[in-house]
C-alpha cells in the first residue's frame with residue numbers, strides 16, 4: 273500500500289511539475305526527506321529523554337530530597353511548622369574534668385544499636401557523658417524565670433529535626449528571625465562552665481526545655497550554664513550588656 277502511494281505521489285508530481293526531475297532525482301529527494309526525518313526523530317527522542325530526566329529531578333525535589341537538619345537542644349520533638357523528627361536522643365558530651373576529650377555536644381540516640389562490644393572493661397579513654405541543666409546562679413528557682421520550670425540538675429534531651437526548607441542557621445543574640453526566614457525554635461545560648469577543664473560548645477537551648485526521665489540526680493559530670501556577655505574586653509558593649517544572658521534562635525529559609 274505504501275509503495276502504491278509512493279508511486280502515485282511520483283505520478284502526480286510528474287503531472288504537476290512537468291518533469292524537470294527524473295524518477296531517479298525524485299527518489300533521491302525522497303531519501304533525503306527520509307534521512308532528515310530519521311535525524312529529527314533522533315533529536316526528538318533525545319529531547320524527550322532530557323525532559324524526563326528534568327521532570328524526575330523536580331519530582332525528587334518535591335518529595336523532599338532537598339532540605340536541612342538541625343538539632344533542637346532540650347526538646348524531644350520538632351516544631352510544628354512542616355518539620356519532621358529524624359530521631360530523639362540524649363544531649364551528651366565530655367566529662368568536665370577531661371581536658372582532652374571531644375569538645376562538641378552530641379545528640380546521642382536514645383535507641384542505640386550495638387556492633388562488636390566488650391562490657392565491663394575499660395579499653396580506652398574515649399568517654400561520653402550525659403548533660404545536665406546546672407544554671408548555678410539561678411539554682412534557687414532552677415532558672416524557672418528563663419525556662420518556665422525548675423530545671424536544676426535535670427538531664428537534657430534533644431531532637432534532630434528535618435525541614436524541607438533548604439538551609440538553617442543558629443543566630444546567637446537574637447530570638448526572632450529576619451524577614452523571609454522561618455523560626456524553628458528560640459531560646460538561650462548555653463555552654464559548659466568556663467572554669468572546667470573540658471572544652472564544650474555554644475548551642476541554642478530551647479526556651480521551654482524538657483527533662484530526661486529519672487535524670488534529676490546531681491550528676492556533676494557535664495553541666496549547662498547560661499551565657500552572659502563579658503564587657504571588660506573585646507566584646508562590643510553596647511550592643512551587649514555586662515552580665516546579660518544571651519538569647520538565640522534557629523531560622524530556616
Ligand SMILES: [Ca+2]
Pocket residue numbers: 404425426427487488489490491492
Ligand atoms: Ca542530673
Ligand SMILES: [Ca+2]
Pocket residue numbers: 404405406425490491492495
Ligand atoms: Ca549538678
Ligand SMILES: [Ca+2]
Pocket residue numbers: 500515516517
Ligand atoms: Ca546575668
